[in-house]
Amino acid sequence: MLCALVFALLGAGDPGAQTLRPAAPYRILGGPDGRKSLAAFAAGDQEMVRLDDIASVFPVTVREDRTGRALTVTAGSKTVVLSLDQGLASIAGRLVSLAAPPVRDGSRWLVPVDFVSRALPLILDTRIELRRATRLFVVGDVRVPRITIRVEQVGTATRVTMDVAPKAAYAVSQEPRRLVLKFEADALDAAATTPPSGFVEQISTSDPANVILSLTAGHGPFRAATVPVDAASSRVVIDVMPSGGAPPSPPATTTPAADPVPPAPASLPPAFAGASAPALRTVVLDPGHGGDEHGARGPAGTLEKDVTLDVARRLKAAIEGRLGVRVLLTREEDRLVPYDERASIANNNKADLFISLHANASPRPDARGAEVFYLSLDGFSPEARRAAEQPQGRSLPQVGGGSRDVQLILWEMAQARHLAESAVFAGLIDAELRTRVEMSPRPVQQAPLRVLVAANMPAVLVEMGFISNPEQETLLTSEAFKTRLVQALLDAVIRYRARLSGGLP
Numbered sequence: 159m160l161c162a163l164v165f166a167l168l169g170a171g172d173p174g175a176q177t178l179r180p181a182a183p184y185r186i187l188g189g190p191d192g193r194k195s196l197a198a199f200a201a202g203d204q205e206m207v208r209l210d211d212i213a214s215v216f217p218v219t220v221r222e223d224r225t226g227r228a229l230t231v232t233a234g235s236k237t238v239v240l241s242l243d244q245g246l247a248s249i250a251g252r253l254v255s256l257a258a259p260p261v262r263d264g265s266r267w268l269v270p271v272d273f274v275s276r277a278l279p280l281i282l283d284t285r286i287e288l289r290r291a292t293r294l295f296v297v298g299d300v301r302v303p304r305i306t307i308r309v310e311q312v313g314t315a316t317r318v319t320m321d322v323a324p325k326a327a328y329a330v331s332q333e334p335r336r337l338v339l340k341f342e343a344d345a346l347d348a349a350a351t352t353p354p355s356g357f358v359e360q361i362s363t364s365d366p367a368n369v370i371l372s373l374t375a376g377h378g379p380f381r382a383a384t385v386p387v388d389a390a391s392s393r394v395v396i397d398v399m400p401s402g403g404a405p406p407s408p409p410a411t412t413t414p415a416a417d418p419v420p421p422a423p424a425s426l427p428p429a430f431a432g433a434s435a436p437a438l439r440t441v442v443l444d445p446g447h448g449g450d451e452h453g454a455r456g457p458a459g460t461l462e463k464d465v466t467l468d469v470a471r472r473l474k475a476a477i478e479g480r481l482g483v484r485v486l487l488t489r490e491e492d493r494l495v496p497y498d499e500r501a502s503i504a505n506n507n508k509a510d511l512f513i514s515l516h517a518n519a520s521p522r523p524d525a526r527g528a529e530v531f532y533l534s535l536d537g538f539s540p541e542a543r544r545a546a547e548q549p550q551g552r553s554l555p556q557v558g559g560g561s562r563d564v565q566l567i568l569w570e571m572a573q574a575r576h577l578a579e580s581a582v583f584a585g586l587i588d589a590e591l592r593t594r595v596e597m598s599p600r601p602v603q604q605a606p607l608r609v610l611v612a613a614n615m616p617a618v619l620v621e622m623g624f625i626s627n628p629e630q631e632t633l634l635t636s637e638a639f640k641t642r643l644v645q646a647l648l649d650a651v652i653r654y655r656a657r658l659s660g661g662l663p
Contacts, residue, residue, distance in 0.1 A: 177201070178199040178200065178201055178206070178261070178263050178268070179199060179200040179201075180197075180198075180199060180200075181198040181199055181200045181205055182198065182293055183195045183196060183197050183198055183293070184196045184198055184207070184271070184293045184294065184295055185293060185294050185295070186215060186294075186295045186297060187294065187295070187296050187297065187300055187302055187344065187345050188296060188297035188298040188299075188300035188302075188344070193345075194215050196211055196212070196215060196274075196295070197211055198271065198293075199263075199268060201258070201261045201268065202258075204257055204258040204270055204271075205270065205271045206258075206261060206268035206269060206270055206271065207268060207269060207271055207273075207274065208263075208266055208267070208268050209229065209231065209260075209266070209267045209268065209269060210266060212231075212269075212273075212274065212278070213231075216233070216278060216282060217233055217282075218231050218232060218233045218278070218281070218282075219231070219232050219233075220232075220267070222267070223239075227241070227242045227243065228240060228241055228242060229242065229260055229267055229269075231277075231278075231281070232281070233278075233281040233282050234281070236249065236250070236280070236281035237249070237250075237281065238277045238278070238280065238281055240259075240260055240269065240273075240277075241259060242259060242260055243259060244259055244521065245257055245258045245259050245270065246259075246521055247273065247276070247277040249277065249280045249281060252280070253520075253521055254276050254277050254280070255276075255454055255455070255519045255521075255626070256269070256270050256272055256273055256276065256277070257270040257271070257272050257452075257455060258270045271288065271290070272288060272452075274286055274288065274295060275287060275288035275295065275450075275451075284297060284298050285297070285298060285299070287450075287494075288450045288451070289304070289347055289449070289450045289494075290449075290450040291349070291449070291450065292304075292347050292349060294347055296347075300344040300345065301326065301342075301343040301344045301345075302343060302344060302345045302346065302347050303322050303323060303324055303325070303326045303341065303343055303346065303347065304321075304322070304323050304347045304348075305320050305321070305322050305341075305346055305347065305348040305349075305369065306320070306321045306348075306349060306350075306351055307319070307320050307348060307349065307350040307351065307352075307361055307369070308350065308351045308352045309350070309352050309353070309354055309355050309356065309358050309361075310352070310355075311355065311356050312397065314399070314400050315356075315357075315397045315398060315399045315400070316355065316356030316357040316358050316377075316397070316398045317395060317396070317397050317398075318358060318361075318371060318395070318396040318397075318398070319393060319394070319395050319396075320339075320369065320393065320394040320395075320396075321387070321391065321392075321393050322341075322391060322392050322393070322394060323390060323391035323392075324390050324391060324496075324499070325386075325390065325391055325392035326341045326342050326343050326367075326392075327341070327342040328340060328341045328342065328394065330380075330382050330396070332380065335372065335373050335374075335375075336370055336371060336372045336373055337370070337371040337373065337380060337396065337398075338368055338369075338370050338371075339368065339369040339370075339371075339394070339396075340367065340368050341367040341368070341369070342367070343366070343367040344366060344367065345365070345366060345367055346363055346367045346368075346369065348363050348369060354372075356374075356398070357373050357374050357376070357377040357398040357400070358371050358372070358373060358374070358398065359372050359373065359374045360372035371396065371398075373398060376400060376401055377398050377399070377400065377401065378398075378399040378400050378401035379399055380396055380397060380398045380399065381396070381397045381399070382394065382395070382396050382397075383395045383397075388502075388503055388506065389499070389502045389503060389505075389506040390495075390496075390499040390502055390503070437510070437655065437658035437659050438481070438483055438510045438511065438651070438654070438655040438658055438659075439483055439484060439508075439510055440483065440484040440485075440486065440507055440508060440509045440510055440511075441477055441483060441484070441485045441486075441509060441510065441511045441512075441513070441651065442485075442486045442487075442488065442503060442504035442507065442509040442511070442512050442513070443470045443473055443474055443485060443486070443487050443488070443513050443515065444470070444487075444488040444500050444504075444512065444513065444514035444515065444609065445463070445466035445467040445469070445470040445487060445488065445489055445515055446462060446463065446466045446514060446515055446516040446517075446609075447461075447462055447463035447466065447494070447516075448463045448467065448489050448491075448492055448493050448494050448495060449463075449492060449493040449494030450494055451463065451494050453466070453516070453517065454517055454518065454519035454625045454626060455519075455625070456625040456626065456628070456631035456634075457523075457626070457628045457631060458628070458631055458632075460625060460631050460634065460635055462516065462517040462519075462625055463492065464492075465517050465622070465625065465634050465635065466515040466516060466517065466622075467489070467491075467492065468640065469515055469622065469640055469643060469644065470487055470515055471487070472640060472641075472644045473485075473513075473515075473644045473647055473648065474487060476644050476645070476648045477648060477651055480648060480652070481651070481652065481655065483655075484507075486503065486504075486507055486509070488500040488503050488504075497608045497609050498608075498612060500514070500609055501609065501610070501611070501612035501613045501614075501617075502612070504613055504614075504615060504617075505612070505613070505614045505615075509613075509615050510615055510616075510658075511583065511615060511616055511617075511651065511654065512610070512613045512615055512616070512617035512618070513617075513618055513619075513620060513647065514607075514609050514610065514617070514618070514619040514620070515619075515620055515622065516619060516620065516621050516622070517621065517622055517623060517624070517625040517634055518621040518622075518623065518624045518625065518626070519624065519625055519626040520624055520626050520627075521626075523626065523627055523628065524627065525598075525624045525626065525627055526596060526598065526623065526624050526627050526629070526630050527596045527597045527598030527599070527601070527623065527624070528591050528595050528596065528597050528598065528601065528620065528621060528622055528623055528643075529597070529598045529600065529601055529602075529603060529620075529621040530584045530587045530588050530591070530601060530602050530603070530618055530619070530620055530621075531584070531602075531603050531604065531605050531607055531610075531618065531619040531620075531621070532577065532580040532581055532583075532584045532602075532604055532610070532617070532618050532619075533573045533574075533577060533580065533604065533605075533606065533607060533610045533611060533617070534577065534604030534605065534606070573610055573611050573612065573613050573614070573617055576613070576614070576615060576616050576617065579616040580610075580616045580617055580618055582616070582654070582657070583616045583618055583650070583654050584602050584618045585602060586650040586653045586654055586657075587618060587620060587646070587647065587650040588601045588602045589650070590646040590647070590649045590650040590653070591620075591643075591646045591647075591650075593646070594642040594643070594645065594646045595622075595623070595639065595642055595643060595646065596623075598621075598624075607619050616654075620647070622634060622643055623639075
């Protein structure tokens with residue numbers, strides 16, 4: 159139950175008080191009550207939810223600390239402390255950045271929507287995923303695949319393509335004037351990107367996990383096919399033919415290459431010219447965050463997810479052009495790829511290197527400099543080790559400070575046998591970065607980063623700078639700085655390839 163909230167701050171000019179406008183509610187799938195909704199409000203350019211509404215859905219209590227100008231949200235023995243002045247949450251000294259500080263509406267307090275997905279899981283010990291595009295929170299282990307639907311004409315047939323992530327088995331049944339696709343899931347997060355057309359006059363969903371295609375008069379038989387996309391997602395293609403019409407060519411049923419291997423440049427540097435079978439064949443770049451998960455936000459509004467994708471695209475082009483090796487991105491666009499699926503993409507493509515790109519954040523506005531991480535669980539407290547045994551992990555502070563939300567994982571991990579090479583590669587990146595950009599006081603660190611844990615190859619995470627520092631935020635968006643970053647990372651990959659080929663140490 160929510161404890162009584164008595165929020166009577168003195169002074170009419172309290173910065174916590176703002177004008178609120180109603181916004182569309184968020185649906186909550188999973189959790190203790192199955193399906194509920196959470197009212198949302200707009201405060202400036204931020205969406206907020208009421209703390210007492212959160213407490214009506216999740217088993218937490220809320221109090222105000224008037225002396226310390228903070229709010230506390232408690233579940234059992236764990237407490238989140240929210241600053242009233244900054245977009246920061248603290249859990250046992252661990253800092254998590256939020257999109258905005260709390261705001262007050264009379265006697266009620268509201269917090270940014272990302273509080274639910276970034277801070278609550280740390281005290282509830284459960285996964286909560288925010289999907290802003292469809293205004294959805296997914297709680298716990300419920301299966302809610304994203305389904306993106308588009309309709310197009312292929313000859314005389316109408317083709318409906320559904321991209322499903324993560325992949326889910328399905329069955330198609332035909333009823334009068336409609337097709338029903340029943341997915342093996344607890345619910346669906348489905349959206350159409352094109353309007354119905356041709357023989358499809360309406361697309362709808364029904365509980366628990368059905369997509370319904372309502373058909374027009376004059377339709378004939380249909381054909382369904384599944385096209386694998388990658389290890390984590392699939393594509394369902396439904397062709398609806400006219401009555402008595404010839405079927406269109408079926409969609410390809412083999413997995414398309416995410417990025418075909420480009421031919422080697424006509425002229426390579428002498429150090430690599432004659433290497434017919436280089437030890438380094440595939441590199442996977444992982445632009446951090448994406449989709450509903452924005453990552454850190456700079457004072458001017460720059461989003462970490464945008465910076466990482468931009469740098470990853472530039473680095474991909476540089477590595478392919480210079481070395482002629484295959485380079486894959488874990489995401490090519492602004493979409494969320496779960497932590498475990500990022501490593502799966504690298505593993506399934508037999509990558510030789512994995513580089514995860516991020517931008518750092520800290521409550522200290524003067525924090526600055528790039529950092530390189532590789533995996534380790536050594537050196538953490540017994541509490542952290544116990545947390546590592548939890549199936550979904552916990553969050554810990556970044557080694558050396560700052561507000562990076564670090565997730566622990568199980569001890570049994572693929573990355574364990576690559577730690578020595580990961581350390582070597584991290585050292586090469588540090589050596590190249592420091593000749594071009596500013597490094598933090600602790601440039602190479604180890605931390606229990608979940609995105610690296612299942613990578614079955616040398617893997618590192620690069621924090622390119624502190625986006626929370628106004629000066630560094632400007633740098634991270636500048637052409638010159640991104641060019642220096644890419645050149646440093648490219649040179650580190652070149653040095654590592656030379657090392658594998660028996661060249662430079």
